[in-house]
Amino acid sequence: MKASLDRREATSSAPDCVVSGVFERGEKETAFPRNLAKEDAYVKGLLKAAWDHREIRGKYREVTVLHRPDGKGRLLLVGLGLRARFDAEAVRRATAQAVRALKAKGVRTVAVRLPAFVNEPVSSDAALRAVVDGVYLGGYEFLKYKNKTEGMVEETTIALGEELEREETVLKKALDEERTIAETVVWTREIANLPADTASPARLAEEAKNLGKEVGLKVTVFDEKQLAEMNCGGILAVGGGSNAHPPRLIVLEYAGGARRGKTVAVVGKGITFDSGGISIKPAPQMSYMKYDKSGAVAVLGILRAAALLKVPPRVVGVMACAENVPSGTSYRPGDLVRTYNGKVIEVLNTDAEGRVVLSDALAYAAAQYHPDEIIDLATLTGAETVALGDDTAGLVATDDKLAAGLLAASQATGEPIWRMPLTDYHRELVKSEFGDVRNSIEIPLAGMLTAAAFLENFVDGKPWAHLDIAGPAYTTITTRRYQPPYMSAGATAFGVRLVTRYLADSPRGS
Ligand code: BES
Ligand code: ZN
Ligand code: ZN
Numbered sequence: 001m002k003a004s005l006d007r008r009e010a011t012s013s014a015p016d017c018v019v020s021g022v023f024e025r026g027e028k029e030t031a032f033p034r035n036l037a038k039e040d041a042y043v044k045g046l047l048k049a050a051w052d053h054r055e056i057r058g059k060y061r062e063v064t065v066l067h068r069p070d071g072k073g074r075l076l077l078v079g080l081g082l083r084a085r086f087d088a089e090a091v092r093r094a095t096a097q098a099v100r101a102l103k104a105k106g107v108r109t110v111a112v113r114l115p116a117f118v119n120e121p122v123s124s125d126a127a128l129r130a131v132v133d134g135v136y137l138g139g140y141e142f143l144k145y146k147n148k149t150e151g152m153v154e155e156t157t158i159a160l161g162e163e164l165e166r167e168e169t170v171l172k173k174a175l176d177e178e179r180t181i182a183e184t185v186v187w188t189r190e191i192a193n194l195p196a197d198t199a200s201p202a203r204l205a206e207e208a209k210n211l212g213k214e215v216g217l218k219v220t221v222f223d224e225k226q227l228a229e230m231n232c233g234g235i236l237a238v239g240g241g242s243n244a245h246p247p248r249l250i251v252l253e254y255a256g257g258a259r260r261g262k263t264v265a266v267v268g269k270g271i272t273f274d275s276g277g278i279s280i281k282p283a284p285q286m287s288y289m290k291y292d293k294s295g296a297v298a299v300l301g302i303l304r305a306a307a308l309l310k311v312p313p314r315v316v317g318v319m320a321c322a323e324n325v326p327s328g329t330s331y332r333p334g335d336l337v338r339t340y341n342g343k344v345i346e347v348l349n350t351d352a353e354g355r356v357v358l359s360d361a362l363a364y365a366a367a368q369y370h371p372d373e374i375i376d377l378a379t380l381t382g383a384e385t386v387a388l389g390d391d392t393a394g395l396v397a398t399d400d401k402l403a404a405g406l407l408a409a410s411q412a413t414g415e416p417i418w419r420m421p422l423t424d425y426h427r428e429l430v431k432s433e434f435g436d437v438r439n440s441i442e443i444p445l446a447g448m449l450t451a452a453a454f455l456e457n458f459v460d461g462k463p464w465a466h467l468d469i470a471g472p473a474y475t476t477i478t479t480r481r482y483q484p485p486y487m488s489a490g491a492t493a494f495g496v497r498l499v500t501r502y503l504a505d506s507p508r509g510s
Contacts, residue, residue: 276350
């Protein structure tokens with residue numbers, strides 16, 4: 001996908017299709033909406049005819065395609081839902097729905113009439129950003145392994161027209177920024193979707209190094225020998241079962257765009273495949289565990305966007321990568337593992353491996369970079385999906401300001417997160433009999449929160465926010481039907497837009 005701005009009307013660029021939107025219409029509403037006059041003129045009155053026949057209801061996911069009588073181009077009108085509930089998310093979904101609907105019709109160039117998507121409370125800036133998200137993410141599919149493909153909309157012109165042409169300069173800046181973010185989400189999905197035979201810890205390290213060269217990041221990779229010297233017993237224990245794909249700790253540094261900016265560490269769980277290990281998972285749905293690296297791959301995306309956008313804070317990305325498989329060299333239930341900060345983990349279930357690799361990564365980030373804030377992303381617990389569903393990430397934070405910043409970024413990006421409590425009760429539950437902390441408890445209670453209580457042992461008291469993305473990190477054949485149309489099948493790259501927004505909005509010099 002390529003998107004660009006055009007100050008003229010949507011019809012001026014002679015696209016394969018003009019895209020516009022319509023609000024949901026009331027039962028008794030008969031008058032043709034005045035703001036659709038241009039659209040109606042473009043298809044020579046056919047839009048009003050369809051409206052009069054009540055074929056256009058304006059409901060979410062509704063798509064109407066009308067051809068011009070001369071055969072030169074078409075109009076797609078997409079439902080925006082109720083005007084009273086209009087927000088940027090409605091625009092994001094509507095435009096994603098539009099490009100998806102046009103795919104099967106062989107349409108390659110579209111022009112979006114931006115004024116149709118600007119309405120209280122959505123500003124022209126917010127509408128533009130939502131359109132960019134919608135067309136890039138809605139148009140994305142993982143096609144690397146497909147021999148036969150249908151093709152996709154390739155070019156989107158976002159047309160300002162007489163209503164918005166005066167805002168061109170400001171909107172151009174918003175376009176540049178949001179395009180970088182949306183392209184980065186697509187780039188992240190491409191890596192997160194790679195299967196586990198390909199996306200090994202070493203391959204993720206290669207991706208990080210290439211990225212570093214491309215956008216100017218310092219990248220350091222620690223292999224299993226160096227991890228042993230560093231006493232990263234957690235990553236080594238989890239990665240020890242895989243003789244084919246040994247573990248890696250990957251560190252990326254972006255120097256920051258502000259002179260006296262804060263340092264934010266962003267840490268990700270990178271289990272390239274989670275079979276459960278010796279505590280092996282049941283066969284159904286195990287294939288989805290190739291997405292158990294989504295947190296670490298999101299870190300890669302966040303660092304890419306941070307460098308390209310030159311966000312104010314200094315950002316350190318840490319990816320804890322390992323493959324969790326059973327073998328003669330696997331770690332076992334009962335093992336006592338000493339980690340980077342000296343604390344000992346009692347392993348009671350080898351399937352609770354995410355927190356074990358994160359122990360070293362969090363402690364390393366805290367000790368080496370003295371971050372002002374630590375944010376981690378991890379597909380950590382099945383309990384997260386039970387509690388919040390597959391669209392929302394769980395947020396556990398030890399700092400209210402950091403939590404508020406992330407919640408604001410969530411509002412702005414439409415990536416839903418929900419804050420959950422962390423109390424002494426959860427801390428008590430993860431105390432270990434033989435070590436300091438145990439990686440699993442006997443009772444199936446508050447699994448997302450006991451996992452967070454475990455992680456807290458490794459952040460050295462720094463302001464910290466944990467995002468459990470087990471639900472929203474990927475869609476399945478079943479859940480995809482209920483997800484917004486900009487969520488492709490497979491990896492979603494959840495967290496990239498959210499955390500990038502948070503970093504980009506961080507004030508300079510604080
Ligand atoms: N990777 C899984 C969590 C997960 C489950 C992510 C479903 C996405 C979808 C994690 O490593 C895991 O297996 N967690 C266990 C922890 C338990 C053994 C304490 C779980 O949630 O069941
Ligand atoms: Zn697991
Ligand atoms: Zn896992």
